[in-house]
Amino acid sequence: MGNENSTLIDPDTPTKTLKDRSLRAVADQIRNGGGKRIVVLTGAGISTAAGIPDFRSPKTGLYHNLARLNLPHAEAVFEISYFRENPYPFYMLAKELYPGKFHPTISHAFIGLLAKRKLLRMLFTQNIDCLERRAGVPGDLIVEAHGSFATQRCIDCKTEFPDDEMPAYVEKGQPPRCKQKGCGGLVKPDIVFFGEQLPSTFFDNRDVPSESDLVLILGTSLTVHPFASLPDMTREVTPRVLFNKERVGTLGHRADDVICLGDCDSGVRKLADELGWRDELERLWRGMVGDEEADRQMQQANVEREMDNEMERLVQGVADKLDISGPQADEDLTANDDGQAGITKEAPTVAAPEEAAGTGSAEKDTKEDSQEKVTSEEAGKGGLPAKDPLSDRGDAAAVAGTETPSGGSSSTPQEIKPKVEDAPKPTASVDAASEQSKGPAASHVMKT
Numbered sequence: 001m002g003n004e005n006s007t008l009i010d011p012d013t014p015t016k017t018l019k020d021r022s023l024r025a026v027a028d029q030i031r032n033g034g035g036k037r038i039v040v041l042t043g044a045g046i047s048t049a050a051g052i053p054d055f056r057s058p059k060t061g062l063y064h065n066l067a068r069l070n071l072p073h074a075e076a077v078f079e080i081s082y083f084r085e086n087p088y089p090f091y092m093l094a095k096e097l098y099p100g101k102f103h104p105t106i107s108h109a110f111i112g113l114l115a116k117r118k119l120l121r122m123l124f125t126q127n128i129d130c131l132e133r134r135a136g137v138p139g140d141l142i143v144e145a146h147g148s149f150a151t152q153r154c155i156d157c158k159t160e161f162p163d164d165e166m167p168a169y170v171e172k173g174q175p176p177r178c179k180q181k182g183c184g185g186l187v188k189p190d191i192v193f194f195g196e197q198l199p200s201t202f203f204d205n206r207d208v209p210s211e212s213d214l215v216l217i218l219g220t221s222l223t224v225h226p227f228a229s230l231p232d233m234t235r236e237v238t239p240r241v242l243f244n245k246e247r248v249g250t251l252g253h254r255a256d257d258v259i260c261l262g263d264c265d266s267g268v269r270k271l272a273d274e275l276g277w278r279d280e281l282e283r284l285w286r287g288m289v290g291d292e293e294a295d296r297q298m299q300q301a302n303v304e305r306e307m308d309n310e311m312e313r314l315v316q317g318v319a320d321k322l323d324i325s326g327p328q329a330d331e332d333l334t335a336n337d338d339g340q341a342g343i344t345k346e347a348p349t350v351a352a353p354e355e356a357a358g359t360g361s362a363e364k365d366t367k368e369d370s371q372e373k374v375t376s377e378e379a380g381k382g383g384l385p386a387k388d389p390l391s392d393r394g395d396a397a398a399v400a401g402t403e404t405p406s407g408g409s410s411s412t413p414q415e416i417k418p419k420v421e422d423a424p425k426p427t428a429s430v431d432a433a434s435e436q437s438k439g440p441a442a443s444h445v446m447k448t
């Protein structure tokens with residue numbers, strides 16, 4: 001448990017628990033009683049459809065909008081030492097993110113439905129938006145690994161501040177002071193700042209994934225530790241299902257890993273279809289958010305999918321013009337017996353025009369090799385890394401909810417069966433905004 005091979009699983013490797021590596025098999029497992037203790041892990045990608053702005057995107061990200069405050073650096077807004085000196089930038093940010101301004105997505109509603117059906121063992125979330133609670137997930141089943149806005153306390157004496165008084169202060173962008181006699185310290189929501197310990201509930205429940213019979217991972221880069229270690233705490237025979245725009249972490253290394261690339265909501269709808277829950281899920285979700293908000297989220301998702309698809313078409317067009325698409329193109333869209341998408345070969349690395357212009361005869365010699373090359377950009381969805389990102393001590397936690405969805409894959413969910421290759425080394429310091437500007441990364445796994 002937790003010791004992964006350095007390569008992705010061979011697509012011909014038989015599964016140990018599931019019938020095959022597909023959402024249909026996952027649904028069968030749940031229906032047949034093999035999914036009674038489901039653990040869910042979520043990151044910021046589950047909340048972007050709700051309209052919560054990301055942190056790092058140029059011009060629109062929250063960090064960009066905080067530049068006018070003359071912070072020493074953008075991340076200072078989440079540093080406890082800077083908060084003591086100047087709490088106002090954080091409270092301006094809190095005003096933008098405070099619960100009540102945003103509505104759950106259908107992915108949040110799906111987790112709520114798992115809880116309603118008594119199938120949810122535990123939800124671990126990196127987010128601070130409390131949308132899981134609004135979706136009906138009981139508080140005792142939620143581990144908010146990076147804290148949340150749900151509670152607040154004095155940073156000095158740790159006395160809790162009244163819940164009913166906090167919203168008025170946040171709305172004014174005014175930091176409240178501790179009411180304890182003789183204290184008067186600054187009050188901060190129970191969000192984990194740099195230099196603070198993760199909540200004890202995280203460490204108290206860290207072994208829960210090892211007791212699960214199914215793990216669902218939604219919208220996270222898995223670059224911020226110790227949260228990123230949770231999927232590897234599961235047993236080898238426990239199926240792990242990833243709903244994300246890119247393959248992350250060690251997902252794809254095990255025989256029962258199912259990878260569904262695309263936006264979380266589309267992937268969740270597909271699983272709900274396989275389970276026969278789709279109508280119930282849609283009714284539950286629309287009842288939470290209302291038809292107007294539901295329609296807005298779906299329309300926005302359609303726009304983003306079309307933008308991602310257009311970017312892919314542009315990149316493919318460049319590859320075609322440079323004549324590097326390779327002879328395997330006819331194999332790209334085969335189908336298996338289940339009607340799932342078939343094998344897709346990876347696109348090779350595209351050379352910059354100025355590099356391609358002077359290759360001469362060398363291009364002929366290297367063309368065949370280039371067809372076998374793949375790029376593997378593991379953009380980490382922009383999560384704000386801990387200062388010691390590979391540490392597992394929990395004493396340098398990153399702030400939850402600061403990840404942004406990477407743009408490296410089509411938003412249309414596609415279950416994939418990984419091929420054998422060297423696993424990319426995750427780096428917690430990748431800035432998703434800069435990675436997105438490069439366009440989508442080439443596919444580096446096979447689709448099923």
